[in-house]
Amino acid sequence: MNKWWWKILSIGLLVYTIIGGLLFDVPKVMILNETIRNLYFHVCMWFSMMILFIVSVVNAVKYLRTNNLRYDILSRQYAVVGIVYGLLGYATGMIWASYTWADPNNPAGASFSAIAREPKLIGTGIALLIYAAYLVLRDSVTDLDKKARISSVYNIFAFAFLFPSIWIIPRLLPSLHPGGEGNPALNYNDIDARMRLVFYPAVLGWTLLGVWIATLKVRLNFLKEKTLLK
């Protein structure tokens, strides 16, 4: 965890993402135009969020198996960084949508009702609220073991709920959001080879950055709870 090489790798990949993402050649697509470059930033937030939530739920299960409070701290901090990434994904998506989905011929806000109906927006909104409830639930229990136990169990539920809310239901309903069928961005045919060159390193870079931030908070909490940890 204290090794430096992967932090340097993360910085390198993200510098490459910023330079390559803004300067490299991209496909010319109607409506999207230059905003297609948001793929390297907006989509990566969701990828990283999912990976961080997986790490979080794995640690929650580990806690329940071992009752070691270390895993509870790990689970909690990875979940928080995941939520932050989710919120950033939501915010960037809002900006992107307002320039690509909204009809420029109508007054601002006229397209709102159409955009607000997007199954992906509603699904991710629900998923993030459920994760927000995880934090509320955690902080409402004062007993340490009970807190860790209840929130670990709830974490598993929240993770399970990601599947209907962000993976299944948005695929069943019509949507303006791309990537409704198959595996969006992983499918070999629907992402241009030139973009894959930046996109995959970008996902890795953003994820490692999230892990870095999470490990900092984890280490701080290990120090704080030193007397309680085995």
Next chain:
Amino acid sequence: MKHKLLLVLSLLFVSLFTWAQEGGAEMADTMRSNGKIYVVVAVILTIFAGIILYLVRLDRKITKLEKQS
């Protein structure tokens, strides 16, 4: 089998149409040709460098605390 082949072929044609559309989309070519895009890259990289510097310093501080205890 035949239907599948037909479907694949028709989908290929659809993708051809989208290719043909490529040339029409407006891109920020002026920004690229006069080099202003590098200004944007420089600004974003500076902000990113600042955030990373902050993270590195935080990391160092925590390492120091860990060694003390």
